[in-house]
Amino acid sequence: MRGFKCLLYELDFVPKPMSIPDLSDEVTLARYPFLPQAKSWIASMAAKHHIDIDELLEGGMMDRARIRARSRLVDSVDSKDGVEVASIGDIHTEEGRILEAFSFYYARLVVGASEDERLISRWAQAEAERAQRILEKDSAIHVIANTYLSEIECDENGIWKMGLSDFIELCTGITGSRWRLPNCEINDGWVTLHDEGEKYSSRAKVARLLRERMKEDIKLDALEKMEKMDESLLIRLAEPVGMIRGLVASKTAETIALIGAGEEDWPPCMRKAVAELSQGVNVNHFGRVFLGSMSRCIGLPPETTVDFFRNAPDFSESTTTYQVNHLYEREYTPSGCSKLKINHNCAVQTGDDRLCDQPWMDHPLKYIRAKQRRRKRVEALGTSGEQNNQTDG
Ligand code: SF4
Structure with a gap:
């Protein structure tokens, strides 16, 4: 600041x-x-x-x-x-x-x-x-x-x-x-x-x-x-913020540094899609579009997104690159939780993940935002704890 x-x-x-x-x-x-x-x-x-x-x-x-x-x-x-x-x-x-x-x-x-x-x-x-x-x-x-x-x-x-x-x-x-x-x-x-x-x-x-x-x-x-x-407003605005950050990331070279959404912040549905693809499981079309648009919104470069699909049973470098580029150029934004649930791409049942159980959780980008906020809070507490320790010493 x-x-x-x-x-x-x-x-x-x-x-x-x-x-x-x-x-x-x-x-x-x-x-x-x-x-x-x-x-x-x-x-x-x-x-x-x-x-x-x-x-x-x-x-x-x-x-x-x-x-x-x-x-x-x-x-x-x-x-x-x-x-x-x-x-x-x-x-x-x-x-x-x-x-x-x-x-x-x-x-x-x-x-x-x-x-x-x-x-x-x-x-x-x-x-x-x-x-x-x-x-x-x-x-x-x-x-x-x-x-x-x-x-x-x-x-x-x-x-x-x-x-x-x-x-x-x-x-x-x-x-x-x-x-x-x-x-x-x-x-x-x-x-x-x-x-x-x-x-x-x-x-x-x-x-x-x-x-x-x-x-x-x-x-x-x-x-x-x-x-x-405040935190609830930040989370409620996660979707439009994801849209604009994704756009910035696709227009500039400032990709992951700008977004700061590391793997530890990914929602379970995104992890599930990435894990299934890497194990050669055939993720449905809706899940593939979701993964591509999520990757775009969190600022992953298109090449990284293509890599997610490398072990898919039907992988073709040229077709996947074309489809991923299309998603990035058209600025697709990821679907919300209700559509992911209907299409069998949600990864959790009640009780599996506290964040996903929150009544306001209706979009995977909100999950990332909430995770980032939580991590920041923990880091801030850690820093103030360290400072206190130093003062005590
Ligand atoms: S509840 Fe939403 S954020 Fe959580 S895994 Fe399901 S679709 Fe993803």
Whole structure:
């Protein structure tokens, strides 16, 4: 958590406005749900429509918000342009605004539950890029600029000026000679952001600089959520977290290190499939798809997944590689416990495994999450025990 504290420390020195401007336009609040002004509006929408945490995580009313959240998360990993600007709803209706705001809220819960600061940063970056692209054309840029910057002005010709301290702090994260101070016009502590064509118009430059500040705010909020997350919420979010981690793992080389789900964390159904295949037992089609999608979600490379099938009676290197790659490319997510039980792929009876007996256990990814949490707790207890012993000695 050192990084998180450092971040808070740094933010203490970021020049920000003494007071945040009022903002009540609901379309703007839904478009930029991370704004500080959006908090009370989202809370009022939640109260008005009875959206509590159960509804958000599993309720029918929030189905579409979760779908949109999934695409927000996938875009943050998959798209080089950040999160898709267009919502799947009409933001000029209350339903569309709720969809947009709560999808952001849900996505933030999921990245927070990943407990992975790199994933949180990546998502914050993608959301901030999305906001930047909207701001380039949105008149709300004025109120948003005044929300995040202590000194910012726009003249009647649409040329923006920014306080030097804000500019210095924000431009350091941006590459390119136009963002270096010797190349800027500075008068009395103000930097003028001149027009340089459409891509670098004065307004586009403000949006780009604001992106830096928005990214830090989004990241900080998600890190705070991560800090406050309790164990039951972490477990309930195991499935979407598995989905996004699997996607990250398939897009990057950061496989097992990112996931950290060692063999000791695997659920009995996964162990059963791996053990049966290694003994040459013919695992049914459902079990094979389950094993492939589980492997993907916990970040095993496709080659390792192919290896699981090597002793299967019908093994063919080329066919298995093709099928495994297909599972990875299509981003299959594993089935839940009820389907595994129906298809004879569940490995336990009541009493065999305490975790599988829990009333909330309905997905093998939740099993892994619970195991990881339990192990972390035991390790933490071990460390504090060691420290106590050292002090005692
Ligand atoms: S109860 Fe669920 S997690 Fe446990 S073995 Fe069966 S399918 Fe797997």
